[in-house]
Amino acid sequence: MTVRVQGPHEHGRFSPEAWGHLLALRGSGALDGAELEQVIERALAHIEGRIALDELRALLDGAGLDDGVGGAGRVH
Numbered sequence: 001m002t003v004r005v006q007g008p009h010e011h012g013r014f015s016p017e018a019w020g021h022l023l024a025l026r027g028s029g030a031l032d033g034a035e036l037e038q039v040i041e042r043a044l045a046h047i048e049g050r051i052a053l054d055e056l057r058a059l060l061d062g063a064g065l066d067d068g069v070g071g072a073g074r075v076h
Contacts (some may be wrong), residue, residue, distance in 0.1 A: 004036065013044060017053040031065070039063070 003021060006014070016023075020076050022039065025031045033037065043059055 001021075008045060010040065010044065012050070014051045014056075018043075018051050018056040021053055021056060035065070039065070 003027065006019065022031075022036060026033070026036045039060065042063065043056060046050075046059065047055050
């Protein structure tokens, strides 16, 4: 698995907790590489300013994806 590094347009937008959560979801298999990129792009497009963990979790929930907290990964 490759390591996802923030691009210049992402740096500063994601809180460290939110970015770490995304990487943890990818590492656990809850998100594959394409899904990770979709979540990142969706967050950048729909969340104003800095993206906090709570906002990211709400976005994941709205997209039908379990954020891995107390769950088994994807929601079908």
